[in-house]
Amino acid sequence: MTELAPHTAGYPWQLDAFGLTSSAAAPPPWRRPAQPALPCLWGSLRFGDAVDDEWFAAWLLRRLTEAVPGTTARVWDNDGEFLLIEAAHALPRWLKPESAGNRLWLRAGALHLLPLPSAAAPDLPSLPSAAQALALLREGRVATHAGTRPGRGVAPALRACASVVWAWRLGSLTGRPRQA
Numbered sequence: 001m002t003e004l005a006p007h008t009a010g011y012p013w014q015l016d017a018f019g020l021t022s023s024a025a026a027p028p029p030w031r032r033p034a035q036p037a038l039p040c041l042w043g044s045l046r047f048g049d050a051v052d053d054e055w056f057a058a059w060l061l062r063r064l065t066e067a068v069p070g071t072t073a074r075v076w077d078n079d080g081e082f083l084l085i086e087a088a089h090a091l092p093r094w095l096k097p098e099s100a101g102n103r104l105w106l107r108a109g110a111l112h113l114l115p116l117p118s119a120a121a122p123d124l125p126s127l128p129s130a131a132q133a134l135a136l137l138r139e140g141r142v143a144t145h146a147g148t149r150p151g152r153g154v155a156p157a158l159r160a161c162a163s164v165v166w167a168w169r170l171g172s173l174t175g176r177p178r179q180a
Contacts, residue, residue: 003067004060014050018057019043038131058083058106066109072137073106074130083111087146099126102133104146112137112144 008018020041028042047053054077061073075083080097081104094116095103103114114133117124121142125132137144 003064007060007063011056014053015046015048018045018053018060038134054082062106062109065106069108070138071107072134074102074104075106087111091146102128102130105133105137105144107137107144111146113146114144115142 011017020043023038023040023042028040029044043057045053045057047057058075061075065071065073075081079085081100084091084095084100084104091113095113099116105112105114114128114136115121115124117126124136124142128136136142
């Protein structure tokens with residue numbers, strides 16, 4: 001978290017400050033016993049009505065993947081993959097909620113979307129597990145960068161994250177009272 005500390009100092013979180021926990025210290029609450037225990041950092045955030053907190057946490061994770069080589073992050077909330085919702089107009093038509101699981105990731109400060117199996121890559125999983133998705137991202141054998149289609153990238157989702165940060169830094173996002 002030292003990479004993120006300069007960005008979070010003084011941020012007015014509504015309910016909880018965002019933090020990361022090592023899976024060695026505590027397993028993520030969403031991990032099922034039958035799932036392989038992938039080592040990871042995980043975090044959760046109660047943000048109530050303060051959606052700005054959610055976008056700021058996404059921006060922090062983006063910065064972390066940019067600052068720490070090889071780091072990959074996934075962001076979701078109660079409604080699912082909210083970055084997909086923000087970038088819906090720029091995504092391929094084949095991407096539907098039922099096929100979106102473990103497909104959208106932050107890596108090297110950019111959004112990456114895992115493709116479906118195709119003639120060029122028939123061995124890709126149609127519904128990848130987290131372990132399969134991470135292996136594909138590390139291998140780099142298929143194009144995953146989500147902003148590669150000219151004029152259509154998913155930059156709006158990343159801009160939404162950054163706009164919260166700049167509003168806070170410029171003083172237009174003011175401190176909200178913390179609730180106990």
